[in-house]
Amino acid sequence: MVVTILVTTLGFDADLILRELSKSLDIKHIICFSLWVDEASFKRVQSAFNTIKFFVEKLGGKAELRYFVMGKGLIRSILNELEKIASEAKDVIVMNLTGGPRLLVVATIIALLMLDSRFAEKIILSVEGETFEGSLEISLKLMKSLLRLDDDSEKIFRTILIRGRMTASEVSRETGIPKSTTYKKLRELAQMGLLILVGKEKGEEYSINPELSMVLF
Structure with a gap:
């Protein structure tokens, strides 16, 4: 930088x-x-x-x-x-x-x-x-980007923040948000740079952007 x-x-x-x-x-x-x-x-x-x-x-x-x-x-x-x-x-x-x-x-x-x-x-x-x-x-x-999140996105982000790496299915199960909405919101959060996609060989898992981890953890 x-x-x-x-x-x-x-x-x-x-x-x-x-x-x-x-x-x-x-x-x-x-x-x-x-x-x-x-x-x-x-x-x-x-x-x-x-x-x-x-x-x-x-x-x-x-x-x-x-x-x-x-x-x-x-x-x-x-x-x-x-x-x-x-x-x-x-x-x-x-x-x-x-x-x-x-x-x-x-x-x-x-x-x-x-x-x-x-x-x-x-x-x-x-x-x-x-x-x-x-x-x-x-x-x-x-x-x-954090301040612009809607209710579902905020709930998903907060869940991953607390739990750590999660698949879309795990997030949907934990939050009670339908799978289709969860997939959509996870991709939006990744596009914003708030989440990153990890562990593709084990299925798609999402984690907090390390830059945010330095601040939020």
């Missing part, structure tokens, strides 16, 4: 972002999202950004600060910015949601979920532990 762009929510602390940058020195462009609250607070945000910018430029990269104003239109403004970044990006974008005020983080998540699917497949969501080692990463495309 080639990552050259890091988009991140930023508050008063540069340390969390510097830690992320130190893990991937291939990142050549960082865009920091911040929230304008008042002049005094924004000076602290700018101070944190200047530290990040110094580090990135020393490595030959580019750092930009984009700020948004609280109130009506916040999510639309973030969505517009995300669409612009994604439309211009040639490689994978990591969207780090560790830093910054909760209001900005939640508004950014909502904007990400509204992002067009052709852009969503370029984006990986990332969250780091603030006072401990640990991280969570998930493809935005997969997350959007």
